[in-house]
Amino acid sequence: MRSSAFTLAIGYVAVGVVALFLFAAPLWYAWRVTIQDSRTEILSADAQRLSDVFRRDGAAGLQKFIDTRVAMQIANERILLLTDAAYHRVAGNLAGWPSAVPATAGTYTVPVEFDGRRTQAVFVHASLPGGYELLVGRNLARFEPLERRFWYGLSAAAGALVLAGALIGALTRRALLTRIHSIRRTASAIVHGDLSHRLPTYDNGEELDTLSRMINGMLDQIEQLVHGIRNVSNSIAHDLRTPLAELRSRLEELSRGRPSGERAVAELDAAVADVDRVIHIFNALLRLAEIDTGMRRAGFLQVDAAEVAAAAVEFYLPAAELKGITLLFRSSGTAVLSGDRLLLAQALGNLIDNALKYAARGIVTVETRQRSDGAVEISVSDHGPGICEAERPRVVERFYRGDRSRGTQGSGLGLSLVEAVAKLHGSALELSDRGPGLRVVLTMALSGAAPTALAESRATTSPEAPACAQASKSPG
């Protein structure tokens, strides 16, 4: 299998080997130039000296001189040979004229039989007067192991580099593949519908870890969305199917029983009411979808929240009085924000309506306030039973209906709409306990952009928050 880690390792090894040879090349060059060339120079100088001896003392003198020199040497490195015109040995430590050395004068590196062994030697060949030929050479046998060791060393280093590269490449590849396999396994599990899987993370801050964290964050989001959709579709199925089932049975009964006059009309009216219920839910859902797209933001204008709230309070006032609830409105002057007047009115209406519905008596207070930083706060507080802490995050879920709201009219979409409107205005819905009572606060920045601290809807804790179990037992 091709792997990017392995390709990378091979690349590194290749670069390493090239670097090694680049390092060795000048060394080799220096060896050649300084050692070999100076050796040739020494040999030439030696040949010159021997020639001088020949010229001064004649062939016999040189023969004697050579014999002395040969006898004197310890390392047995120097090779000397004096021959006559027919290349027959006159003096020296070489048995005969080496066949590889040509007849012309010059410097040659050739194989030669010396000291009973075949070896490499460098020769300076000089022709002397009287047909005598002189060979001054040096046995290279001593340098051969050095040279060999150099090349062995270089190859060994290159080999080690390749091996280490391959090993590191394989290990990296294995580590990488393990991580990628786990990502792939997770992804395929998700593709098959199991959204609970997460990538392993190691807290070491490396790139793959960061990526895994990001993917996990994305998965959290997706799971939440899917969960939401699943919830909504279940609820739609339930909340729309129930009135539709009632409607169907009503119509079927009507068709079968064929009641006459009054009863038929009453049944038909009830059927129309059933349809209206479905339409209400439908409209509320469409409205939510419309808000969720964020398209309404394009039509944002400067709105005075205090004015909107005052109108909403005035609208609900007679209904509150009818229930014996005091509906109060308090504001500290104008509270201007960029928003959608109609949606704010509807959201506020839903909050007031809820407060009137669940707070059986007492005072419901609507308050608007422009903070010094320009943000606008709209709050609705009641003295009702409140919402227990565990239930608070759930009440904004679509179709969620608390135990308390069973038996009352409503679609379970009221607070969802409030939350959607809040989100559209870059705000958050904050539910808190007043012990007793519920306080709902919307805080909206002037620009309509979400202040980071408010990005999430939150439910504040209070020691006096009603317990869920207790709430569920209370009559609906």
Added chain:
Amino acid sequence: MRVLLVEDNERVAQFIVSGLQDAGHAIDHTADGNDVLSWAARAAYDVIIVDRMLPGQVDGLAIIQALRKSEQRTPILILSALAAVDERIRGLRAGGDDYLTKPFAFEELLARLDALTRRTPGDGRATWLEVGDLRMDLLTRKVTRAQRKIALQPREFKLLEYLMRHADQVVTRTMLLENVWDYHFDPQTNVVDVHVSRLRQKIESDAEPPLLRTVRNAGYTLTASA
């Protein structure tokens, strides 16, 4: 009144046609949006009902724009399944006078058609409105019934004004929400009924004959008692 209906859905068209005929109105129906201009030129209609999505990718808005371009002043009610607020605004901008979302109650349609066709009895000019012995002075903002003075809150005044301007017509809760409170959404409560019953208490004392009638499944009518 004489109504022209442009609607391609046979079932809905049948529902409207028979309903309006039962209410004693004359109605012409076409499913083809391209016919509207010639139909409207041939006869003087009191109101035209136009569906938004017509066959052949015709948007009812294009028809309305064409009608308005040809100097056609007949009130137009737009009927549409497109309920979003900006769709409604687009409809009214194109030249529609009212916008009704499908599905709708027939009484709602009828009330809105009534309001469209009868909305100019001395509008704008009159400084007072009168229904039976109920009198509203629009300048001094005083309301009296016979000689009895009636004190109203500003919103109650607006509510009564709307009802008086549409006297003898059925006014639905949605129409009141839209025109008195400017709330173009459904608050899903009976708050409008509470407002109306309060107003009723103020304008009808025990001894006086009733003025404000509740119309079942539809809304309210302000009528001078016979």
